Amino acid sequence: MKSVTNKMILELIQKNEIVLCSTHAKLCIPIINRIYKKMCGGIKFAGIKVDNKLICDGHHRYVASLFANFPIEQISGISTSATKLVRWESIIFDEEDWDTSDKINMLNEQDAAYNNLPIVKIVELLQ
Secondary structure, eight states: OOOOOHHHHHHHHHTTOOOSBBOOSEEEHHHHHHHHHHHHTTOOOOOEEEETTEEEEOHHHHHHHHHHTOOOOEEEOOOOTTOOOBOGGGOEEEOSOOSOHHHHHHHHHHHHHHTTOOHHHHHHHTO
8 A cells, every 4th residue: 555645645735636624734644644544444533523614623534535535524613713724735744753652552542442443453554
């Protein structure tokens, strides 16, 4: 399975295939890739929070779902006066991993519990 790259994300943005709007100026490619690999393996995730096409919570899940062709539920979110639209073209896609190994393990445990699977199945998808 190929990993999602900055180049792939830029190509997706240029093709205007992104329906929802971002409210973050920076996203993490390694996080997108972990979620993408899990989605390709059939792992389900909680819905993303959206308010009038603005993503309030779930940016990484949303981008990963576009590459995995994996439907993700959109649930009602709440934006505030501090919520600002960020054009996808201006987002920095950071190649540095934002998560520690402890956080990755915790997220894997959560995903295993959410999908009623042993943690080993989640870990195998990431290898």
